Amino acid sequence: MKQILNIAYYEMMHILKERVLFLMIFFVPLLYASLFGLVYVSGILQHVPLGIVDLDHSKESRDVVSAFENTPDFKVIPEVTTYAALEKGMKTGLIRAGVVIPEDYSQKLSQHQLTQILTIYDGSNLIYGFNTRKYFQQVLNTFSADHTAAYLSGLGMTKHEITNVMDTVSYSMEIWYNPTLSYATFIYMGLALMIFQQIGLLGIGLTATREKERNTWIQFLSAAVSPWKIFLGKALPYYIANFFNYGLVMWVAVRFVNVKIEGSVALIVLLGLLFDIIVVSAGFVVSVYVPNSLLVTRYLMLISVPIFVSSGYSWPSTHIPKIINELVRLMPYTWMAEGFRLLTVKNLGFSYLVDKIIVLIVMAAISLFFALTFSKRRKPPAQTGLAVNGSISYPDKSCLRL
Amino acid sequence: MLKQCRAVLERELFYMWRDKSLRHILLIGPLLGLLLFAGVYSYQRIGNIPTGIVDLDNSSASRQVVEELKNSQNLQVAAYFDSFAQLKESIKRGEVIVGVVIPDNFGKNVALHRQTRVAVVIDGMNMAYATNASSAILTVTRTFGAQVGIQTLIAQGIQANQAQEAYQSIAFPEEAWFNPTLNYAYFTVLGFALNVWQQCLTLAACMTIIGENGLRSWLQIKTSGISSAVLFFCKSLVHIAVFMLIVFPLYYLAFVVFKLPLACGWLNLLSFTLIFIIALHSLGTMMSSISRNAVDASRYGMIIALPAFVISGYTWPLEAMPQWVQHAAWFLPQTWFFQGLNYLTFKNPGWGFMSHYYLALGLMAVLFYSVAALRLMVENFLPKGGLM
Numbered sequence: 174m175k176q177i178l179n180i181a182y183y184e185m186m187h188i189l190k191e192r193v194l195f196l197m198i199f200f201v202p203l204l205y206a207s208l209f210g211l212v213y214v215s216g217i218l219q220h221v222p223l224g225i226v227d228l229d230h231s232k233e234s235r236d237v238v239s240a241f242e243n244t245p246d247f248k249v250i251p252e253v254t255t256y257a258a259l260e261k262g263m264k265t266g267l268i269r270a271g272v273v274i275p276e277d278y279s280q281k282l283s284q285h286q287l288t289q290i291l292t293i294y295d296g297s298n299l300i301y302g303f304n305t306r307k308y309f310q311q312v313l314n315t316f317s318a319d320h321t322a323a324y325l326s327g328l329g330m331t332k333h334e335i336t337n338v339m340d341t342v343s344y345s346m347e348i349w350y351n352p353t354l355s356y357a358t359f360i361y362m363g364l365a366l367m368i369f370q371q372i373g374l375l376g377i378g379l380t381a382t383r384e385k386e387r388n389t390w391i392q393f394l395s396a397a398v399s400p401w402k403i404f405l406g407k408a409l410p411y412y413i414a415n416f417f418n419y420g421l422v423m424w425v426a427v428r429f430v431n432v433k434i435e436g437s438v439a440l441i442v443l444l445g446l447l448f449d450i451i452v453v454s455a456g457f458v459v460s461v462y463v464p465n466s467l468l469v470t471r472y473l474m475l476i477s478v479p480i481f482v483s484s485g486y487s488w489p490s491t492h493i494p495k496i497i498n499e500l501v502r503l504m505p506y507t508w509m510a511e512g513f514r515l516l517t518v519k520n521l522g523f524s525y526l527v528d529k530i531i532v533l534i535v536m537a538a539i540s541l542f543f544a545l546t547f548s549k550r551r552k553p554p555a556q557t558g559l560a561v562n563g564s565i566s567y568p569d570k571s572c573l574r575l
Numbered sequence: 576m577l578k579q580c581r582a583v584l585e586r587e588l589f590y591m592w593r594d595k596s597l598r599h600i601l602l603i604g605p606l607l608g609l610l611l612f613a614g615v616y617s618y619q620r621i622g623n624i625p626t627g628i629v630d631l632d633n634s635s636a637s638r639q640v641v642e643e644l645k646n647s648q649n650l651q652v653a654a655y656f657d658s659f660a661q662l663k664e665s666i667k668r669g670e671v672i673v674g675v676v677i678p679d680n681f682g683k684n685v686a687l688h689r690q691t692r693v694a695v696v697i698d699g700m701n702m703a704y705a706t707n708a709s710s711a712i713l714t715v716t717r718t719f720g721a722q723v724g725i726q727t728l729i730a731q732g733i734q735a736n737q738a739q740e741a742y743q744s745i746a747f748p749e750e751a752w753f754n755p756t757l758n759y760a761y762f763t764v765l766g767f768a769l770n771v772w773q774q775c776l777t778l779a780a781c782m783t784i785i786g787e788n789g790l791r792s793w794l795q796i797k798t799s800g801i802s803s804a805v806l807f808f809c810k811s812l813v814h815i816a817v818f819m820l821i822v823f824p825l826y827y828l829a830f831v832v833f834k835l836p837l838a839c840g841w842l843n844l845l846s847f848t849l850i851f852i853i854a855l856h857s858l859g860t861m862m863s864s865i866s867r868n869a870v871d872a873s874r875y876g877m878i879i880a881l882p883a884f885v886i887s888g889y890t891w892p893l894e895a896m897p898q899w900v901q902h903a904a905w906f907l908p909q910t911w912f913f914q915g916l917n918y919l920t921f922k923n924p925g926w927g928f929m930s931h932y933y934l935a936l937g938l939m940a941v942l943f944y945s946v947a948a949l950r951l952m953v954e955n956f957l958p959k960g961g962l963m
Contacts, residue, residue, distance in 0.1 A: 193871055193874060197874065201878065205881075205882060208882055208886065209882065209885060211896065211897060211900045212885055212886060212891060212896050212900065213891060214896075214897065215895050215896070215897070218892065218895050219895075220894075222894075263752055263753075263922075264918075264922045264923075264924040264928075265918075265924050265928050266918070282744060282745075285736075285740055285744070286744075287743070287744060287745075287746060288744065288745055288746070289745065289746040289747065289748055290745060290746075290747055291748055291749075291750065292747060292748070292749045292750070293749070293750045293751075293752055294749070294750075294751055294752070295751075295752060295753060296751035296752060296753050296754030296755065296757050296762075296921075297752075297754055297762070297917055297918075297921035297922060298762065298889075298890075298892060298917065299754070299757060299759060299762045299763075300890060300891060300892060301892060302751055302754065302757055303706040303707060303710065303757070304706060306710050306749065306751070307706055307709050307710045307713065309747075309749065310710055310713035310714060310717070311713065313717075313747045314713060314716070314717050317717065317742075317745065317747075320744070320745060321724065321741050321742055324740065324741040324744070325728075325741055328733065328737065328741075337688065337690065338688070338724055338727050338728060338731070339720075339724060340690045341684075341685060341688055341689070341690060341691070341723050341724065341727050342685060342691055342692075342693060342719065342720060342723045343690065343691075343692050343693075343720075344692070344693050344694075344695055344712075344716040344720070345692055345693075345694050345695065346695045346696075346697065346709070346712060346713075346716075347694070347695070347696050347697070348697050348699040348705060348709070349666065349696055349697065349698055349699055350698060350699050350700045351699030351700060351702075351705070352699060354699055354702060354705055354706065354709075356702060356891060359700070359701065359702040360702075360891075364885065371881075375874075379870075467596075467869050467870050467873065468596050470870050470873045470874060470877075471596055471597070471600060471778050471873060472596070472600075474774065474778065474873070474877045474880075474881065475600065475604060475771065475774055475775065475778075477881065478608070478767060478770055478771050478774070478884075479607075479608060479611055479612075479771070482611075482612060482615055482763075482767055483611060483612075483615045487701075487703065488615060488616065488703060488759065488763075489621070489701055489703060489704060491625075492618040492621060493614075493615050493618070494614055494615075494617055494618075496614075497611070497614050497615055514700060515669075515700075518700050519667060519700060521667060525667065525668065567789075567868065567869045567870065568782070568785045568786050568787075568788075568789025568790050568868060568869040569789050569867065569868035569869065570785070570788060570789050570867055570868060571867065571868070
């Protein structure tokens with residue numbers, strides 16, 4: 174036990190002395206959590222800039238304009254009054270949606286002929302596209318109902334009769350788990366867990382390479398200390414720091430970004446502890462077998478986007494080909510992110526998460542096994558090729574100091 | 576001078592090739608990313624959203640509602656349940672995303688023109704599903720509501736044409752511009768692939784200066800008489816050319832093989848890519864100049880490159896971010912690039928609009944290279960306990 178604590182103390186000293194590493198472990202997670210928090214803090218896309226081309230300029234067409242003016246979902250841009258301006262505005266991003274009311278709109282209404290209101294939205298950004306389409310339908314459903322009510326009133330029906338006709342079949346639509354359809358609740362914790370994974374891997378990923386670069390790793394390898402003690406001692410500070418960051422990121426999410434985090438605290442802690450074990454032990458194994466810190470940094474930095482995109486967290490896994498789904502199931506992040514979301518957004522109990530927890534336990538056991546039993550036989554530095562790829566060195570200004 | 580330049584160019588190219596990890600990252604990383612993302616988004620649209628029905632009435636009217644749902648473009652009736660509890664459990668397990676509950680006596684109430692209510696529940700956990708499902712349900716409710724309303728009016732003695740006019744005198748056709756089929760692959764694949772590409776480039780660009788002055792050979796280079804300006808200019812030239820070469824197969828796959836939309840011409844796209852590469856390289860070079868070693872340079876570069884895509888507003892729109900975050904985002908070359916890329920590939924708004932993007936990226940390049948040069952000069956004149 175004392176040996177483990179000694180190694181942990183020595184590692185902690187390294188973290189405290191190495192300014193960049195210290196900042197990366199204790200500051201960057203907060204920085205990224207805040208940054209992404211600021212990006213998604215509004216959560217809901219509102220005030221979509223809308224251009225209305227009213228070619229009719231009648232009382233009836235002004236009713237249409239009012240319907241769009243009176244909703245917070247759209248912000249009518251008054252500069253857009255012609256179809257050409259609408260086309261230009263859509264191209265330059267001045268507006269993201271448009272409504273065109275034809276010049277014979279009121280005339281056709283009065284002649285009891287079919288008329289139409291054209292709605293246009295920008296499909297180049299589908300977050301705009303899908304939300305705008307939904308907002309259009311909401312506004313037009315209301316407008317259409319008002320129009321029908323006015324028409325029936327014109328036929329001499331009473332308010333009560335109109336209500337009876339129109340509400341013969343009504344619909345109540347409820348959105349469960351994320352009732353405001355907040356993007357913050359949807360995406361933020363997925364990104365935060367990716368930050369947790371990346372910073373966790375990059376922190377411990379340098380623990381053995383740093384020793385190799387200082388020629389001190391040999392001391393660990395030749396000392397009468399078992400590999401499992403070296404791992405536990407080295408991993409302990411990172412394990413604690415990571416778990417602290419896990420809590421910190423969640424606090425930022427709930428306190429400042431209004432992300433919905435519900436569910437059993439015990440299960441949240443359990444998921445965090447398991448994921449932390451996987452990250453720390455996988456990072457340590459990488460550090461032991463990769464020759465230097467530069468390679469660790471280069472490779473680990475690049476895995477975040479592919480893992481996140483293919484994990485099924487944003488684009489549903491039901492719409493991802495089977496082979497990719499099978500591949501990403503080998504990644505702990507996939508299970509952690511899905512389990513965390515089911516727990517915190519859907520507020521599901523243990524029985525719904527049991528498969529995720531079992532997989533994470535198996536992954537933790539496998540990664541721990543490799544970390545605890547790493548080989549103490551040292552691979553000699555490569556004699557050929559560029560030093561950076563095979564040896565323990567990489568460009569460093571300190572090599573020029575006498 | 577020219578001979579010197581040629582020697583540096585050849586040497587840099589040789590060094591880039593010999594750096595095996597960097598070579599793999601640059602040659603394989605972006606292409607692998609593109610293929611993976613094209614695979615992930617190969618379904619292209621969110622259709623067939625699994626829908627569960629609880630039909631407590633089992634009448635012809637309730638079956639008509641189910642038919643309407645079946646005919647909806649994006650919904651797929653995947654299961655029938657006997658009770659609301661079963662539906663709730665299925666939504667919890669993620670087996671169905673949309674639930675529709677048709678109440679008891681629905682058909683009878685419709686026939687007697689009494690009020691009745693259909694409950695629709697949508698799982699909001701995944702927004703890609705939820706926004707599509709909401710739109711589909713809103714369309715179905717409007718269509719079905721109109722059908723029932725017309726029938727009710729006719730039953731009450733209103734003439735058929737008047738009843739129809741009350742509900743259907745205004746049509747609301749919709750058009751999605753620039754991406755008419757609302758194809759997710761068009762929107763995301765190139766953006767994500769170029770995000771990986773810009774991260775790979777950043778890793779390479781971060782070696783520009785530290786890859787020289789962090790090695791012992793730096794002393795020999797300094798004593799050889801070659802000026803730092805010539806050396807780093809030639810190095811940068813090679814980097815920029817290599818970065819440009821790497822993007823060709825990526826664009827070929829994206830636009831020719833996968834047929835992603837390209838509204839502007841190839842020349843516009845390539846010239847815009849080139850100016851971004853220069854700006855990104857200048858940023859990497861600046862990071863390289865202020866770093867003690869190559870690991871720190873890579874960390875500094877990637878601290879910016881990793882979140883840059885999210886901040887750029889390519890997915891979650893810039894306009895939805897707080898005002899000052901929007902302003903801050905424009906200080907990153909990635910924001911100009913990803914915003915500009917979206918405009919060029921989907922809309923082609925013309926040179927008058929895009930010239931601001933070129934200018935901003937050009938100015939950034941000048942600024943970042945100047946800081947790097949200044950830093951290098953200061954370091955040369957004010958050595959800190961070293962030999963330099």
